[in-house]
Amino acid sequence: SSQNTNTQIPTATVVGPIASETSDNALGEKLDYKIIGIDAGAGSMVKTEEVMNLYGLDKWQLVEGSDAAMTAALIKAYEAKEPIIITGWTPHWMFKKMDLKYLADPKNGFGGPEQIHTIVRKGLKQDQPAAYQFLDKFWWEPADMESVMVQMIDGKDPEVAAAEWVKNNEAKVAKWVEGIQPVQKEKLTLAYVAWDSEIASTHVVEHVLEQKLGYEVELSQVQTGPMWAGVAIGDVDGMVTAWLPSTDTSYLEKFGGQIKDLGPNLDGTKIGLVVPSYMNISSIEDLK
Amino acid sequence: MSKMKVHQLTKVFGKHPELALKLLTEGRTKEQIYKQTGQSIGVNQVSFEVKEGEIFVIMGLSGSGKSTLIRMCNRLIDPTSGSIEIDGEEIVDMKAAALREVRRKKLGMVFQNFALFPQRTVRENVEFGLEIQQVPPGLRQEKAREALALVGLAEWENAYPDQLSGGMRQRVGLARALANNPDILLMDEAFSALDPLIRKDMQDELLELQMTMKKTILFITHDLHEALRLGDRIAFMKDGQIIQIGRPEEIMADPADEFVRKFVEDADLSRVLIAENVMKRAEAITPDKGARVALQLMMDNGVSSLYVVDKKRTLLGLITAYDVSLAIGTGDSLEKIMKTDLPTIPPDARLHSLFPMMADLHVPIAVVGEQQRLLGVIVKGAVLGGLVGKVNVQEHQRAEVMSDGSRA
Amino acid sequence: MSKMKVHQLTKVFGKHPELALKLLTEGRTKEQIYKQTGQSIGVNQVSFEVKEGEIFVIMGLSGSGKSTLIRMCNRLIDPTSGSIEIDGEEIVDMKAAALREVRRKKLGMVFQNFALFPQRTVRENVEFGLEIQQVPPGLRQEKAREALALVGLAEWENAYPDQLSGGMRQRVGLARALANNPDILLMDEAFSALDPLIRKDMQDELLELQMTMKKTILFITHDLHEALRLGDRIAFMKDGQIIQIGRPEEIMADPADEFVRKFVEDADLSRVLIAENVMKRAEAITPDKGARVALQLMMDNGVSSLYVVDKKRTLLGLITAYDVSLAIGTGDSLEKIMKTDLPTIPPDARLHSLFPMMADLHVPIAVVGEQQRLLGVIVKGAVLGGLVGKVNVQEHQRAEVMSDGSRA
């Protein structure tokens, strides 16, 4: 559905001739020179500011809000087939529900791909070596994660979706727990934020810990900051949802000394400027 | 002319008035009914009329329904049943807007508990009624100041009610009602917190208002002397009913029942009774009669003196037994021997005002009407008798009251 | 014994009492001072003593500082200066805990504005003081019920104050103070909203309390008759000062100034004065004297009758001029001709109670003391004179009051 939508916008307050509508000016004016961002101060927001400087988008302004607000704005625009530019990331369910595309980043301002790291509290290695070993080994592909997410979006409970995925991927899972001695009903707490990607991964991890390693896992759904803080003070044993190096960078700075980073559990995530596919631009440079 | 007409007015506090009324007709007391049903009888089938320019006083036991009655007159309390007419208009089922007009123009009220506005100054309190009628500020301030001056609080206009003493607050409430200049004043124990001096001033003010402005006043009081002084008529209430209505003298002379009698027995009658009420028949003789006739008359009537009057009973003088017996010898005419500088009083002189005169006097006092017509005589014994209620209320007086409703 | 001693007590409302007091000494009126400075003089250098078992009545103009004074006695208002002693203890600088004890045990108060607790039932209101003293519920309910019965509200114990009439509320306040059974009762216009009958009951109750329980009572009232009836002594206040303190008869007979005179001039003296106050010297003769002597005595004194007494002035009878002149002829002794069934009264009989007797009587009334000793005679003229204030207050009476403070 990447047709040219310009003529479908009856309320467009276009200044120039139709031909120049695709120019940055027209689009910029139509968007009030606003890029819809997420939580003020989030890692990707900081990155986006840098990118905007890099490309000299002085006229543009990054609107701070929250991810929910951003998503809502995106849905609103998408349904009306109006133009919108957001700061986006994958994996995210919005790419499943809508036809979206990243704007090209020729200057590589957003840097390399993001990773999702596993972070545990200090001392977990001694206290719960089994869980520690598993979490250290836990690593999967974006496609794995997405297959869980798709199930969830179709209305399955996360637990069910996770269990099904584990059933269908016994081989992969077996590798994660290979050689680890199961325990007897030890308690373990994991924290996560309520995004679909994190819900998916955390529930898979929970399922494995409980079914394969004999743990009793408690999940704690929190906000990003409290999640990091929880691990840092040892209130939570770990989490598999740290977006690094960009998105959660400030948390790593703050709590780096009080946690143990077990490295990525997923490669190939991405952040960048995202637009609906029906929009007629393809690169950040087009915004100039 | 009847200004206000109350007919079969009833108020029961509570949710089941019928029940309470039924028990009442079965002879239960208010207290019993309250204990049994939680319904409280405020006013029970009261009817009366108040004439224009009349001061109508309501007295009665504490809790007998006086306040309830007076508050129904401006519909602060909605009657359970009955009717109230003011200037021929029915108040009970009046629409809100019309009722408001009546309250503004015709009715002023002084509350038993003052009901001042604590956040308003004294003057602003007094201005309230005028403010409601949208009188311009300048004018209403002026009127408020006048009313305050009238009640003796001119200097306190900027004070707040909580800075005033009880009596001062009551006077503010009074000024607030007066400032409005209503036709009818509803006054619920309006002077109860005042000292005797200010109270008397206020009473005079009220009488003045009634005289000059023909205000109609409903006045609740517990002070019998106040009632007697102010009231053209007095109504006695008991257990929600009116048990007697009448002119002060009538009530004094003829209390409807034991309750009223006890109520009035403490009255200082000397302030209520007038000469007429206690005077005796004056024995008199015309001057054309001789001394012998006079002496015979005295002996017949067992008196030691006789008044001398002309054919029209105009008082000419007094002859005593001693002088007459001398005159029988000398043959002097009665006119010659009679004393002429006699103490006389009009028939409506208050008894109290006679005391100083009578204390040192050794002759009786003559009561004379217009053109010195001799009406009767007052002797000390009769005065003392009057003070304990031995009075003569004459029929023609009553009739007079009935026909014009004003004070004798 | 002095129960309460107030010395140089002063209260100025406002922040700069010195200023107000200075202006006061310069002769400004309260009103002027208020207008000029916003300071309001409540009480100004008042001193008095109240004896144990005394009813001390305070009267005065509205706003003269009565309530302020009485409220300083239990420190509801803190005095600006001066001292208050109760049972020899200084109240003014007392610590909170001690003050609380005094208030609980010794002081009861009836408020001018009732000050009932709206969220408590009538009985709970009355229980309040006992509750504060942690009297167990059963006992305090019983006492509360007794107190309510005393004021005639037994049936209303479960009602709330806003369901009562003004007078009923006042009685609840009264019951609340009485239930506590304090030594000293501070009563601020405690009967002002009561009808005459209940009021009289309450007054009797108070007198009874004073007699049987030796309660000391400070009583503010605007009703002169109430003051005269209840008061052992009466204080008159004006502009924050006490201008006269005295026994009722003293004040009636000898008002300190024009203000007090005007205050009391309306009094129904017949309820205050006693026979002693208006009796005249009784002319008497001993029975051993002859008829001629008696007649001579009568002529000398200008009277038509004489009392016959023995050496100790015990009353034996009355002789009249007519009988005496007959006796001169027959030679009968005085004892033989004298009338013996004479009307007599004790010297402390209230004037009012004599009226019925005197109305029909043609002889004077003898005032006799113990053992029928003849003290004086009452004639109608003197009674009427008494009613307008011509009274004789005797020195020994005064002295008596001074020495024991109780009623004669």
Add this chain to the structure above:
Amino acid sequence: MEAVPKLPIGQWVEGFVEVLGQYKGVLFDPLSIVISAMVTYCSTVLAEIPSLILILLLGAAAWVFAGRASMVFTVIGLSLIHNLGYWDETIETFGLVLTATMISIVIGIPVGILCARHDTFRNLVTPVLDLMQTMPAFVYLIPAIFFFGLGEVPGVIASVIFALPPIVRLTNLGIRQVPAEMEEAADAFGATGWQKLVKVQLPYAKSTILAGVNQCIMLALSMVVIAAMIGAKGLGADVYRAVSQVDIGRGFEAGLSIVIIAIVLDRLTQYAGKKERNT
């Protein structure tokens, strides 16, 4: 109980939101324009005034309305905000909060009055107030974005929804507490409902109503961070940014600026109620 199938309330709501969305132009755009104008007006007017002068002006106002101590606090507090570098954001927040408060007062007091007069109305309104205060802002912020877009407008609306109820509740309470005798006095003089309200009930209930206004201001200020989440500018955004970056210190500074505004406004409203009698 288990027998009843789950009611599809969620779907109904979504459907309802959709329908509303179709009438957006009629229903919400005018509102949006008005609110936006108010916020902009407030903040630009304030922003025009040099900070020093504004501080002194507010200090003077505090002196007049609330006495010397408040003046001192106002001047020092605002200077501190300035010193911390949050002046512009403070002005923006001021604009937002004032607008929300004004709207709340304008709606809340009349509704509270009606509640006090009509029991039935009160009974109907109370659950709505409960809903307004407890339905999490997050829930309706998303639809709010559909209707009003990002920025100040949904922020103001969320603030009004959350901050309005205490005004209604306390106006209702205050008026119901007016003693019957006072209303009777007004009635006896023939006051109309309006006169009784303006001349007797509101003056008497003033301190209670002001407590409602105070709570309203507090709650409106407590919403600035939420408002920041949907794109409103001001101190909320600073707080949120600091929080995202786990910068407790900066978060506290921005938060402190909000608190200072709160205290200044609190002073002004609370003392405004008392500064009348000067005896």
Add this chain to the structure above:
Amino acid sequence: MEAVPKLPIGQWVEGFVEVLGQYKGVLFDPLSIVISAMVTYCSTVLAEIPSLILILLLGAAAWVFAGRASMVFTVIGLSLIHNLGYWDETIETFGLVLTATMISIVIGIPVGILCARHDTFRNLVTPVLDLMQTMPAFVYLIPAIFFFGLGEVPGVIASVIFALPPIVRLTNLGIRQVPAEMEEAADAFGATGWQKLVKVQLPYAKSTILAGVNQCIMLALSMVVIAAMIGAKGLGADVYRAVSQVDIGRGFEAGLSIVIIAIVLDRLTQYAGKKERNT
């Protein structure tokens, strides 16, 4: 003004938080244990009772305290929650909110009373209340986690911080509104401060204080989503999740459950104040 260097307030605060952290064991752990026990107690006791019976019990309570209409609402409302599948979460939220409310009442009423008695104390407390209500919870959530860990405890604490002020304010207001004559009557009978309080002031101020309790409950309920952000379970978590997924319908359902709790509690507290006189 510009001359003054920026005050390092942020740093002070961070330093202060650090110092506090060192005394965590003494200062916060006992608190943490108590609160945690309270919440757990409330929710486990409630969770033990079969849902149907609990609904009927609460309905009965509503009938007794608040009349028939409230009973009907309570039963239907709670059944609706059950039907929507939020029963367990509701119980957890109940536990959290009741704990926060109880703590707020226990602290707030005495503080409010002191405020009413001492002007100076009031003047000191008021800015603190302003701070508590307007300092964004986000600012202290991270420090709160340091002191109390994740879960219900910091959630309760945040709720108390936000929900306590209206109780203090309205208790203060209510007691100050007690007519002087009533206090004088109590004094005249020798009431101690405590007796005066319990027997005169609190009963008189009841409706105002209850308005404070009502606001307290509302604000505590309004904090459940924030509490969910730091790991408290219950309806807030559902709302938060739904919001993150822009699922308006589900968010509304969970939000509605919170609102139903609010209305039920509102009924119970408000009518409790009135159900006394039955004439």
